[in-house]
Amino acid sequence: MRGPMVDTADGMMALALKRFRRHRLAIAGAVVLAVLASLAATAPLIATILGLDWEAVDLLNRFAPSSAAHPLGTDELGRDLFIRLLYGGRISLLVGLTATVVAALIGTAIGLLAGFYGGRLDALLMRFTDSVIALPLLPLLIVLAAVDLDKLGLPSSLVQSQYVSLYRIIAIVALVGWTTVARLVRGAALTVRERDFVLSARGYGAGGFRIMTVHILPNLISPVIVATTLSVGNVILLESVLSFLGLGIQPPIPSWGNLLTNAQELIWTAPGLAMWPGMLIFITVIALNFLGDGLQDALDPKATD
Amino acid sequence: MTGFLFQRLIQSAVVLAVMSFVIYWLMGLMPGDPIDLMISADPKITSEDAARLRALYGLDKPITERYLNWLGAAVGGDFGFSRLYAKPVPEALLPALANTVRLLGITLCLSLLIGLPAGMAAAIRPYSKTDYTINLLAFAGISLPAFWLALLLIIVFSVFLGVLPAGGVAALGGDGFWDQAKYLVLPVANLTIASVGGHTRYMRAAMIEALRQDYIRTARAKGAGPARVVLGHALRNALIPVVTIVSLDFGFLFSGALITETVFAYPGMGKLIFDAIMGNDYNLALVALLFVTLLILIGNLLADLAYAWLDPRISYR
Numbered sequence: 001m002r003g004p005m006v007d008t009a010d011g012m013m014a015l016a017l018k019r020f021r022r023h024r025l026a027i028a029g030a031v032v033l034a035v036l037a038s039l040a041a042t043a044p045l046i047a048t049i050l051g052l053d054w055e056a057v058d059l060l061n062r063f064a065p066s067s068a069a070h071p072l073g074t075d076e077l078g079r080d081l082f083i084r085l086l087y088g089g090r091i092s093l094l095v096g097l098t099a100t101v102v103a104a105l106i107g108t109a110i111g112l113l114a115g116f117y118g119g120r121l122d123a124l125l126m127r128f129t130d131s132v133i134a135l136p137l138l139p140l141l142i143v144l145a146a147v148d149l150d151k152l153g154l155p156s157s158l159v160q161s162q163y164v165s166l167y168r169i170i171a172i173v174a175l176v177g178w179t180t181v182a183r184l185v186r187g188a189a190l191t192v193r194e195r196d197f198v199l200s201a202r203g204y205g206a207g208g209f210r211i212m213t214v215h216i217l218p219n220l221i222s223p224v225i226v227a228t229t230l231s232v233g234n235v236i237l238l239e240s241v242l243s244f245l246g247l248g249i250q251p252p253i254p255s256w257g258n259l260l261t262n263a264q265e266l267i268w269t270a271p272g273l274a275m276w277p278g279m280l281i282f283i284t285v286i287a288l289n290f291l292g293d294g295l296q297d298a299l300d301p302k303a304t305d
Numbered sequence: 306m307t308g309f310l311f312q313r314l315i316q317s318a319v320v321l322a323v324m325s326f327v328i329y330w331l332m333g334l335m336p337g338d339p340i341d342l343m344i345s346a347d348p349k350i351t352s353e354d355a356a357r358l359r360a361l362y363g364l365d366k367p368i369t370e371r372y373l374n375w376l377g378a379a380v381g382g383d384f385g386f387s388r389l390y391a392k393p394v395p396e397a398l399l400p401a402l403a404n405t406v407r408l409l410g411i412t413l414c415l416s417l418l419i420g421l422p423a424g425m426a427a428a429i430r431p432y433s434k435t436d437y438t439i440n441l442l443a444f445a446g447i448s449l450p451a452f453w454l455a456l457l458l459i460i461v462f463s464v465f466l467g468v469l470p471a472g473g474v475a476a477l478g479g480d481g482f483w484d485q486a487k488y489l490v491l492p493v494a495n496l497t498i499a500s501v502g503g504h505t506r507y508m509r510a511a512m513i514e515a516l517r518q519d520y521i522r523t524a525r526a527k528g529a530g531p532a533r534v535v536l537g538h539a540l541r542n543a544l545i546p547v548v549t550i551v552s553l554d555f556g557f558l559f560s561g562a563l564i565t566e567t568v569f570a571y572p573g574m575g576k577l578i579f580d581a582i583m584g585n586d587y588n589l590a591l592v593a594l595l596f597v598t599l600l601i602l603i604g605n606l607l608a609d610l611a612y613a614w615l616d617p618r619i620s621y622r
Contacts, residue, residue, distance in 0.1 A: 025441075127316055131316070131320045133553060133556070134320070134553065134555075134556055134601055134602060134605050135324070135556055135598060135601070136556045136559045136560060136563075136594070136597050136598060136601060137556060137557070137560055138559075138560030138563050138564070139559075139560070139563060139575070139578045139579070139582075139594055139597065140328075140594070142563075142578075142579060142582055143328065143331050143332075143582060143590070143594070144331065146335060146336075146582050146583070147331055147334040147335060148334055148335060148336040151333075151334045151336075152334055233448060237448075237450055240450055240452075240453075241450065241451070241452055241564055244452050245452075245567065245579070260452070260453060260456065263456060264456060264568065267456065267459060267460060267464060267471075268464060271460045271464050271465075274453070274456045274457070274460060277453075278450055278453030278454075278456065278457070281450045281453065282448055282449055282450060282453070285448040285450070286444055286445060286448035288448075289444050289447060289448050290444065293444075
């Protein structure tokens, strides 16, 4: 014996947790994300307590510096910046999470099919994935964001809806964001499908769908979690740049990206307005990246201690 | 090798063909078609006139037929006319291309010159103070929203310090080298900061992997010094995956260029595509997007060749 053997699920989890705890930046990232998420989630409550309204315009009080009434000051229409940041955070975090989860589902499905069936299907799906990765994504997203939904034949109740920009950005980001997960899942599925328990399931007559979902998928959870965590940050960056360019979340709904749209025009009069929304995007994305990096180390099956 | 290259060429051609159809189709879904634009410019046009114009320009035909007509003309060298620039598409495209190549060329050189040594330094002693610091900076660079960084650079260097221009390529009459270089500093800095973190992380990961190999232990055992081990044995092997990843990143780099050019009003391909899409200049947007895709595909092909050249173990059957 070369020391304690760990082969139970509990033991693996404990080891992963131990490795994760050593990753101080990852823990800091998790804490920061928890704080930001709870601030965003409780934004209406905070607004009520502070007596602030994210839509209230006060033209006599434009570009106000920070004060007791307005913790971070006001914007070009005299609206309170702090509460708009919180509401913007709700949208940005929601879009980031939802689009990533949808993208991860697409990627998992494509990766599983390619890795499990192999052969021609694998070659076809992976060439397709490579091609999507090579494309200049941002210009394509801009085209997709500018398409007239009426001409696409979507029901007008959806097109006219106030939240259509929200649904649209989730859909188009998911449409291009699945590639990393697909490649990871495919690679992992390729190795898992040769393992004894899969062969045994085959021997018992389990069908392709059952083997993929019941036997292979649970073994791919950790790479999917890592890839998903790391891509939430990218999705938030994409949403923010599209909204900044005026193509993502449409005002009056605030998002961290569209709060910066006006900041560029006002850069000579009120440079301070550009500070906070970008800072929050930066902090969120770096926290997600630290967290993903820590998870990667912790869940790495090759790591020994 | 030729078989592999041939296969990749076919694949790239297929991607380009599919992309051209998809983008053509999406352009048709943009708000307002060319006739709508004419109507808004001239209120005297009646609906009969509009229908006749639509027939004249072939806009009443099915999408596949219109696409094939466009493709035929494009293959014959006729890329159409740009509404926004009021000149043929290639004449609008080429100056922008030159500007972007200059911006991306300088950026890529700078980013690799900083990122690769930094990644190596981090990989030589993993989990040391140096590694920790470099990692932290790399993560910060990756996580910065490029458009916000651009705004910050403008605020610091143009608004507060007033030492560098906030946008454009040259002042009126400023034709000298230094006059123009001044306008490149902030866009290049912005794009470099946005991409150097990724390059550092790639290099670090590849180098750590290379230093783990048996031939490194052999090299150390036969008495090679640390510099010789890292530079002579590990670097060449570590560069193989880095070359691939860096070239697969061209698309990402171009996306960064679009953001940077738009914020700094730098007249390159990214800003041209953005302006063309926003300004209903569909001929220009279509050709420019396809052209960029073509360049990226060529870049990827070259990377495959470089890969084979760097790694003689790869035979490609």
